[in-house]
Amino acid sequence: MQQPIAILDSGVGGLTVAREVMRQLPREKIIYFGDTERTPYGPRPAEEVVRFTREIVDYLVQFGPKMIVIACNTATAVALEDIRSRLNIPVIGVINPGARAAIGRSTTGQIGVIGTEGTIRSGAYEQALRQLNPHVRVISEACPLFVPLVEQGNFRSNETREAVYQSIGHMRSYSLDTLILGCTHYPFLVDLISEVMGPQVMLISSADETAREISAILHNEGKLSRGDELPVHQFFCSGQPTMFKSIAQQWLGEQIELTPVVWQVPKIG
Incomplete structure:
Protein backbone atom coordinates (compact mmCIF):
# COMPACT_ATOMS: atom_id res chain seq x y z
CA MET A 1 0.00 0.00 0.00
CA GLN A 2 1.26 3.47 -0.88
CA GLN A 3 2.43 5.51 2.11
CA PRO A 4 0.92 9.02 2.02
CA ILE A 5 2.32 12.43 2.81
CA ALA A 6 0.31 13.89 5.69
CA ILE A 7 -0.27 17.65 5.57
CA LEU A 8 -1.92 19.61 8.38
CA ASP A 9 -3.01 23.20 8.84
CA SER A 10 -5.27 25.34 11.00
CA GLY A 11 -7.70 25.45 8.08
CA VAL A 12 -7.61 25.81 4.30
CA GLY A 13 -4.21 27.55 4.12
CA GLY A 14 -2.25 24.33 3.83
CA LEU A 15 -4.13 23.59 0.62
CA THR A 16 -1.61 25.94 -1.00
CA VAL A 17 1.09 23.43 -0.03
CA ALA A 18 -1.07 20.47 -1.06
CA ARG A 19 -1.63 21.96 -4.51
CA GLU A 20 2.09 22.42 -5.02
CA VAL A 21 2.79 18.84 -3.90
CA MET A 22 0.13 17.58 -6.31
CA ARG A 23 1.72 19.62 -9.11
CA GLN A 24 5.35 18.76 -8.40
CA LEU A 25 4.82 15.17 -7.17
CA PRO A 26 1.68 13.89 -8.93
CA ARG A 27 2.28 10.27 -7.89
CA GLU A 28 2.25 11.08 -4.16
CA LYS A 29 -0.88 10.40 -2.11
CA ILE A 30 -1.87 13.21 0.27
CA ILE A 31 -3.75 12.97 3.55
CA TYR A 32 -4.78 16.52 4.48
CA PHE A 33 -6.21 17.77 7.79
CA GLY A 34 -7.63 21.30 8.15
CA ASP A 35 -8.52 22.27 11.72
CA THR A 36 -11.25 24.66 10.62
CA GLU A 37 -13.21 24.29 13.88
CA ARG A 38 -10.36 25.91 15.85
CA THR A 39 -8.95 28.35 13.29
CA PRO A 40 -7.28 30.82 13.54
CA TYR A 41 -4.21 29.61 15.44
CA GLY A 42 -2.45 32.98 15.34
CA PRO A 43 -4.11 34.58 18.41
CA ARG A 44 -3.85 31.44 20.55
CA PRO A 45 -1.24 30.78 23.26
CA ALA A 46 1.73 28.74 22.06
CA GLU A 47 1.00 25.82 24.40
CA GLU A 48 -2.51 25.52 22.99
CA VAL A 49 -1.21 25.45 19.40
CA VAL A 50 1.27 22.73 20.42
CA ARG A 51 -1.55 20.68 21.94
CA PHE A 52 -3.74 21.06 18.86
CA THR A 53 -0.87 20.09 16.57
CA ARG A 54 -0.17 16.98 18.64
CA GLU A 55 -3.84 15.97 18.44
CA ILE A 56 -3.90 16.30 14.66
CA VAL A 57 -0.63 14.40 14.26
CA ASP A 58 -1.94 11.63 16.52
CA TYR A 59 -4.97 11.41 14.23
CA LEU A 60 -2.89 11.36 11.05
CA VAL A 61 -0.43 8.65 12.12
CA GLN A 62 -3.21 6.06 11.81
CA PHE A 63 -2.74 6.37 8.03
CA GLY A 64 0.93 5.36 8.21
CA PRO A 65 2.40 8.48 6.59
CA LYS A 66 6.01 8.58 5.41
CA MET A 67 6.24 12.29 6.21
CA ILE A 68 4.36 14.91 8.23
CA VAL A 69 4.16 18.44 6.82
CA ILE A 70 3.13 21.16 9.28
CA ALA A 71 1.73 23.50 6.64
CA CYS A 72 0.90 26.19 9.18
CA ASN A 73 3.45 28.87 10.01
CA THR A 74 2.11 29.41 13.54
CA ALA A 75 2.29 25.69 14.33
CA THR A 76 5.70 25.43 12.66
CA ALA A 77 7.01 28.25 14.83
CA VAL A 78 5.95 26.72 18.14
CA ALA A 79 5.38 22.98 17.61
CA LEU A 80 7.82 21.69 14.96
CA GLU A 81 10.56 20.49 17.30
CA ASP A 82 8.02 18.97 19.69
CA ILE A 83 6.45 16.90 16.89
CA ARG A 84 9.86 15.88 15.53
CA SER A 85 10.82 14.55 18.96
CA ARG A 86 7.72 12.34 19.02
CA LEU A 87 8.03 10.69 15.59
CA ASN A 88 10.59 8.63 13.67
CA ILE A 89 9.57 9.91 10.23
CA PRO A 90 10.54 13.25 8.64
CA VAL A 91 8.57 16.23 9.93
CA ILE A 92 8.98 19.51 8.10
CA GLY A 93 7.54 22.98 8.50
CA VAL A 94 7.09 25.96 6.21
CA ALA A 207 4.00 26.74 -0.12
CA ASP A 208 6.09 26.53 -3.31
CA GLU A 209 9.36 26.17 -1.42
CA THR A 210 7.99 23.60 1.03
CA ALA A 211 6.86 21.35 -1.83
CA ARG A 212 10.40 21.48 -3.24
CA GLU A 213 11.80 20.50 0.16
CA ILE A 214 9.35 17.59 0.41
CA SER A 215 10.55 16.37 -2.98
CA ALA A 216 14.22 16.67 -2.03
CA ILE A 217 13.83 14.81 1.29
CA LEU A 218 11.81 11.95 -0.20
CA HIS A 219 14.29 11.67 -3.09
CA ASN A 220 17.26 11.52 -0.71
CA GLU A 221 15.55 8.85 1.41
CA GLY A 222 14.49 6.80 -1.62
CA LYS A 223 10.84 7.20 -0.65
CA LEU A 224 9.36 8.84 -3.73
CA SER A 225 6.35 6.96 -5.09
CA ARG A 226 7.13 5.26 -8.38
CA GLY A 227 3.83 3.67 -9.36
CA ASP A 228 1.98 4.63 -12.52
CA GLU A 229 -1.41 4.90 -10.81
CA LEU A 230 -2.54 8.38 -9.84
CA PRO A 231 -3.35 8.49 -6.12
CA VAL A 232 -6.70 9.25 -4.51
CA HIS A 233 -6.15 11.99 -1.93
CA GLN A 234 -8.08 12.19 1.34
CA PHE A 235 -9.16 15.37 3.09
CA PHE A 236 -10.38 15.87 6.64
CA CYS A 237 -11.67 18.99 8.40
CA SER A 238 -12.84 19.60 11.94
CA GLY A 239 -15.36 22.36 11.28
CA GLN A 240 -18.24 23.04 8.91
CA PRO A 241 -17.38 21.00 5.82
CA THR A 242 -19.35 22.92 3.16
CA MET A 243 -17.08 25.98 2.99
CA PHE A 244 -13.90 23.89 3.29
CA LYS A 245 -14.98 21.65 0.42
CA SER A 246 -15.97 24.59 -1.76
CA ILE A 247 -12.63 26.37 -1.23
CA ALA A 248 -10.64 23.16 -1.65
CA GLN A 249 -12.30 22.22 -4.93
CA GLN A 250 -11.94 25.75 -6.27
CA TRP A 251 -8.26 25.93 -5.29
CA LEU A 252 -7.28 22.41 -6.34
CA GLY A 253 -9.41 22.38 -9.47
CA GLU A 254 -10.92 18.97 -8.80
CA GLN A 255 -13.52 17.15 -6.75
CA ILE A 256 -12.29 15.92 -3.36
CA GLU A 257 -13.18 13.23 -0.85
CA LEU A 258 -13.85 15.04 2.46
CA THR A 259 -14.46 13.53 5.91
CA PRO A 260 -15.58 15.80 8.79
CA VAL A 261 -13.90 15.13 12.17
CA VAL A 262 -15.42 16.28 15.48
CA TRP A 263 -13.12 17.63 18.20
CA GLN A 264 -14.46 17.66 21.73
CA VAL A 265 -12.64 20.88 22.68
CA PRO A 266 -13.70 24.53 23.02
CA LYS A 267 -13.14 27.07 20.29
CA ILE A 268 -11.32 30.34 20.91
CA GLY A 269 -13.28 33.26 22.24
Whole structure:
Protein backbone atom coordinates (compact mmCIF):
# COMPACT_ATOMS: atom_id res chain seq x y z
CA MET A 1 0.00 0.00 0.00
CA GLN A 2 1.26 3.47 -0.88
CA GLN A 3 2.43 5.51 2.11
CA PRO A 4 0.92 9.02 2.02
CA ILE A 5 2.32 12.43 2.81
CA ALA A 6 0.31 13.89 5.69
CA ILE A 7 -0.27 17.65 5.57
CA LEU A 8 -1.92 19.61 8.38
CA ASP A 9 -3.01 23.20 8.84
CA SER A 10 -5.27 25.34 11.00
CA GLY A 11 -7.70 25.45 8.08
CA VAL A 12 -7.61 25.81 4.30
CA GLY A 13 -4.21 27.55 4.12
CA GLY A 14 -2.25 24.33 3.83
CA LEU A 15 -4.13 23.59 0.62
CA THR A 16 -1.61 25.94 -1.00
CA VAL A 17 1.09 23.43 -0.03
CA ALA A 18 -1.07 20.47 -1.06
CA ARG A 19 -1.63 21.96 -4.51
CA GLU A 20 2.09 22.42 -5.02
CA VAL A 21 2.79 18.84 -3.90
CA MET A 22 0.13 17.58 -6.31
CA ARG A 23 1.72 19.62 -9.11
CA GLN A 24 5.35 18.76 -8.40
CA LEU A 25 4.82 15.17 -7.17
CA PRO A 26 1.68 13.89 -8.93
CA ARG A 27 2.28 10.27 -7.89
CA GLU A 28 2.25 11.08 -4.16
CA LYS A 29 -0.88 10.40 -2.11
CA ILE A 30 -1.87 13.21 0.27
CA ILE A 31 -3.75 12.97 3.55
CA TYR A 32 -4.78 16.52 4.48
CA PHE A 33 -6.21 17.77 7.79
CA GLY A 34 -7.63 21.30 8.15
CA ASP A 35 -8.52 22.27 11.72
CA THR A 36 -11.25 24.66 10.62
CA GLU A 37 -13.21 24.29 13.88
CA ARG A 38 -10.36 25.91 15.85
CA THR A 39 -8.95 28.35 13.29
CA PRO A 40 -7.28 30.82 13.54
CA TYR A 41 -4.21 29.61 15.44
CA GLY A 42 -2.45 32.98 15.34
CA PRO A 43 -4.11 34.58 18.41
CA ARG A 44 -3.85 31.44 20.55
CA PRO A 45 -1.24 30.78 23.26
CA ALA A 46 1.73 28.74 22.06
CA GLU A 47 1.00 25.82 24.40
CA GLU A 48 -2.51 25.52 22.99
CA VAL A 49 -1.21 25.45 19.40
CA VAL A 50 1.27 22.73 20.42
CA ARG A 51 -1.55 20.68 21.94
CA PHE A 52 -3.74 21.06 18.86
CA THR A 53 -0.87 20.09 16.57
CA ARG A 54 -0.17 16.98 18.64
CA GLU A 55 -3.84 15.97 18.44
CA ILE A 56 -3.90 16.30 14.66
CA VAL A 57 -0.63 14.40 14.26
CA ASP A 58 -1.94 11.63 16.52
CA TYR A 59 -4.97 11.41 14.23
CA LEU A 60 -2.89 11.36 11.05
CA VAL A 61 -0.43 8.65 12.12
CA GLN A 62 -3.21 6.06 11.81
CA PHE A 63 -2.74 6.37 8.03
CA GLY A 64 0.93 5.36 8.21
CA PRO A 65 2.40 8.48 6.59
CA LYS A 66 6.01 8.58 5.41
CA MET A 67 6.24 12.29 6.21
CA ILE A 68 4.36 14.91 8.23
CA VAL A 69 4.16 18.44 6.82
CA ILE A 70 3.13 21.16 9.28
CA ALA A 71 1.73 23.50 6.64
CA CYS A 72 0.90 26.19 9.18
CA ASN A 73 3.45 28.87 10.01
CA THR A 74 2.11 29.41 13.54
CA ALA A 75 2.29 25.69 14.33
CA THR A 76 5.70 25.43 12.66
CA ALA A 77 7.01 28.25 14.83
CA VAL A 78 5.95 26.72 18.14
CA ALA A 79 5.38 22.98 17.61
CA LEU A 80 7.82 21.69 14.96
CA GLU A 81 10.56 20.49 17.30
CA ASP A 82 8.02 18.97 19.69
CA ILE A 83 6.45 16.90 16.89
CA ARG A 84 9.86 15.88 15.53
CA SER A 85 10.82 14.55 18.96
CA ARG A 86 7.72 12.34 19.02
CA LEU A 87 8.03 10.69 15.59
CA ASN A 88 10.59 8.63 13.67
CA ILE A 89 9.57 9.91 10.23
CA PRO A 90 10.54 13.25 8.64
CA VAL A 91 8.57 16.23 9.93
CA ILE A 92 8.98 19.51 8.10
CA GLY A 93 7.54 22.98 8.50
CA VAL A 94 7.09 25.96 6.21
CA ILE A 95 9.35 28.61 7.75
CA ASN A 96 12.88 27.51 6.77
CA PRO A 97 11.98 26.85 3.10
CA GLY A 98 10.43 30.31 2.81
CA ALA A 99 13.41 31.97 4.49
CA ARG A 100 15.90 30.22 2.20
CA ALA A 101 13.98 31.29 -0.89
CA ALA A 102 13.81 34.90 0.29
CA ILE A 103 17.55 35.07 1.00
CA GLY A 104 18.29 33.52 -2.39
CA ARG A 105 16.13 35.97 -4.31
CA SER A 106 16.59 39.25 -2.45
CA THR A 107 19.23 41.49 -4.00
CA THR A 108 19.11 44.27 -1.39
CA GLY A 109 18.70 42.26 1.82
CA GLN A 110 15.55 44.26 2.64
CA ILE A 111 13.00 41.54 3.39
CA GLY A 112 9.46 41.84 4.71
CA VAL A 113 7.48 39.13 6.50
CA ILE A 114 3.73 39.08 6.96
CA GLY A 115 2.06 36.43 9.09
CA THR A 116 -0.31 35.69 11.95
CA GLU A 117 0.13 37.22 15.38
CA GLY A 118 1.61 33.97 16.67
CA THR A 119 4.13 33.61 13.86
CA ILE A 120 5.30 37.22 14.06
CA ARG A 121 5.43 37.14 17.87
CA SER A 122 7.64 34.04 17.77
CA GLY A 123 10.33 35.79 15.72
CA ALA A 124 10.85 32.51 13.85
CA TYR A 125 11.31 34.11 10.43
CA GLU A 126 13.75 36.72 11.68
CA GLN A 127 15.80 33.98 13.31
CA ALA A 128 15.75 31.78 10.21
CA LEU A 129 16.67 34.68 7.92
CA ARG A 130 19.51 35.93 10.11
CA GLN A 131 20.98 32.45 10.44
CA LEU A 132 21.35 32.51 6.67
CA ASN A 133 22.46 36.17 6.43
CA PRO A 134 23.18 38.08 9.65
CA HIS A 135 23.14 41.39 7.77
CA VAL A 136 19.62 41.11 6.41
CA ARG A 137 17.06 43.77 7.40
CA VAL A 138 13.73 42.23 8.34
CA ILE A 139 10.43 44.13 8.63
CA SER A 140 7.65 42.01 10.13
CA GLU A 141 3.93 42.70 10.29
CA ALA A 142 1.09 40.68 11.79
CA CYS A 143 -2.04 40.57 9.61
CA PRO A 144 -4.78 39.05 11.81
CA LEU A 145 -7.57 40.05 9.41
CA PHE A 146 -6.39 37.80 6.58
CA VAL A 147 -7.02 34.23 7.81
CA PRO A 148 -10.71 34.73 8.73
CA LEU A 149 -11.34 36.29 5.31
CA VAL A 150 -9.71 33.34 3.53
CA GLU A 151 -11.57 30.80 5.67
CA GLN A 152 -14.82 32.48 4.55
CA GLY A 153 -13.78 32.17 0.90
CA ASN A 154 -13.63 35.97 0.73
CA PHE A 155 -10.63 36.48 -1.56
CA ARG A 156 -11.39 39.49 -3.78
CA SER A 157 -14.16 41.59 -2.25
CA ASN A 158 -13.88 45.31 -1.46
CA GLU A 159 -13.78 44.35 2.23
CA THR A 160 -10.76 42.14 1.60
CA ARG A 161 -9.02 44.75 -0.56
CA GLU A 162 -9.51 47.31 2.21
CA ALA A 163 -8.16 44.87 4.82
CA VAL A 164 -5.04 44.22 2.75
CA TYR A 165 -4.38 47.93 2.21
CA GLN A 166 -5.01 48.65 5.89
CA SER A 167 -2.71 45.85 7.05
CA ILE A 168 0.32 46.23 4.76
CA GLY A 169 -0.01 49.49 2.83
CA HIS A 170 2.51 51.20 5.13
CA MET A 171 5.13 48.56 4.28
CA ARG A 172 5.67 50.20 0.88
CA SER A 173 7.70 52.90 2.65
CA TYR A 174 10.41 50.41 3.75
CA SER A 175 12.08 49.88 0.32
CA LEU A 176 11.60 46.11 0.50
CA ASP A 177 12.52 44.02 -2.53
CA THR A 178 11.11 40.75 -1.14
CA LEU A 179 8.04 39.92 0.94
CA ILE A 180 7.53 36.51 2.53
CA LEU A 181 3.91 35.37 2.70
CA GLY A 182 4.49 33.90 6.15
CA CYS A 183 1.14 32.15 6.38
CA THR A 184 -0.05 29.46 4.00
CA HIS A 185 -3.45 31.19 3.80
CA TYR A 186 -1.93 34.27 2.20
CA PRO A 187 -1.38 32.91 -1.35
CA PHE A 188 -5.19 33.02 -1.64
CA LEU A 189 -4.79 36.82 -1.45
CA VAL A 190 -1.69 37.06 -3.63
CA ASP A 191 -3.29 39.27 -6.29
CA LEU A 192 -4.36 41.88 -3.74
CA ILE A 193 -1.07 41.71 -1.85
CA SER A 194 0.82 42.21 -5.10
CA GLU A 195 -1.47 45.10 -6.00
CA VAL A 196 -0.68 46.83 -2.70
CA MET A 197 3.09 46.18 -2.65
CA GLY A 198 3.74 46.88 -6.33
CA PRO A 199 5.68 45.00 -9.01
CA GLN A 200 9.08 45.87 -7.53
CA VAL A 201 8.47 43.59 -4.52
CA MET A 202 8.93 39.84 -5.11
CA LEU A 203 6.42 37.72 -3.17
CA ILE A 204 7.73 34.49 -1.65
CA SER A 205 5.21 31.71 -1.04
CA SER A 206 6.37 29.22 1.56
CA ALA A 207 4.00 26.74 -0.12
CA ASP A 208 6.09 26.53 -3.31
CA GLU A 209 9.36 26.17 -1.42
CA THR A 210 7.99 23.60 1.03
CA ALA A 211 6.86 21.35 -1.83
CA ARG A 212 10.40 21.48 -3.24
CA GLU A 213 11.80 20.50 0.16
CA ILE A 214 9.35 17.59 0.41
CA SER A 215 10.55 16.37 -2.98
CA ALA A 216 14.22 16.67 -2.03
CA ILE A 217 13.83 14.81 1.29
CA LEU A 218 11.81 11.95 -0.20
CA HIS A 219 14.29 11.67 -3.09
CA ASN A 220 17.26 11.52 -0.71
CA GLU A 221 15.55 8.85 1.41
CA GLY A 222 14.49 6.80 -1.62
CA LYS A 223 10.84 7.20 -0.65
CA LEU A 224 9.36 8.84 -3.73
CA SER A 225 6.35 6.96 -5.09
CA ARG A 226 7.13 5.26 -8.38
CA GLY A 227 3.83 3.67 -9.36
CA ASP A 228 1.98 4.63 -12.52
CA GLU A 229 -1.41 4.90 -10.81
CA LEU A 230 -2.54 8.38 -9.84
CA PRO A 231 -3.35 8.49 -6.12
CA VAL A 232 -6.70 9.25 -4.51
CA HIS A 233 -6.15 11.99 -1.93
CA GLN A 234 -8.08 12.19 1.34
CA PHE A 235 -9.16 15.37 3.09
CA PHE A 236 -10.38 15.87 6.64
CA CYS A 237 -11.67 18.99 8.40
CA SER A 238 -12.84 19.60 11.94
CA GLY A 239 -15.36 22.36 11.28
CA GLN A 240 -18.24 23.04 8.91
CA PRO A 241 -17.38 21.00 5.82
CA THR A 242 -19.35 22.92 3.16
CA MET A 243 -17.08 25.98 2.99
CA PHE A 244 -13.90 23.89 3.29
CA LYS A 245 -14.98 21.65 0.42
CA SER A 246 -15.97 24.59 -1.76
CA ILE A 247 -12.63 26.37 -1.23
CA ALA A 248 -10.64 23.16 -1.65
CA GLN A 249 -12.30 22.22 -4.93
CA GLN A 250 -11.94 25.75 -6.27
CA TRP A 251 -8.26 25.93 -5.29
CA LEU A 252 -7.28 22.41 -6.34
CA GLY A 253 -9.41 22.38 -9.47
CA GLU A 254 -10.92 18.97 -8.80
CA GLN A 255 -13.52 17.15 -6.75
CA ILE A 256 -12.29 15.92 -3.36
CA GLU A 257 -13.18 13.23 -0.85
CA LEU A 258 -13.85 15.04 2.46
CA THR A 259 -14.46 13.53 5.91
CA PRO A 260 -15.58 15.80 8.79
CA VAL A 261 -13.90 15.13 12.17
CA VAL A 262 -15.42 16.28 15.48
CA TRP A 263 -13.12 17.63 18.20
CA GLN A 264 -14.46 17.66 21.73
CA VAL A 265 -12.64 20.88 22.68
CA PRO A 266 -13.70 24.53 23.02
CA LYS A 267 -13.14 27.07 20.29
CA ILE A 268 -11.32 30.34 20.91
CA GLY A 269 -13.28 33.26 22.24
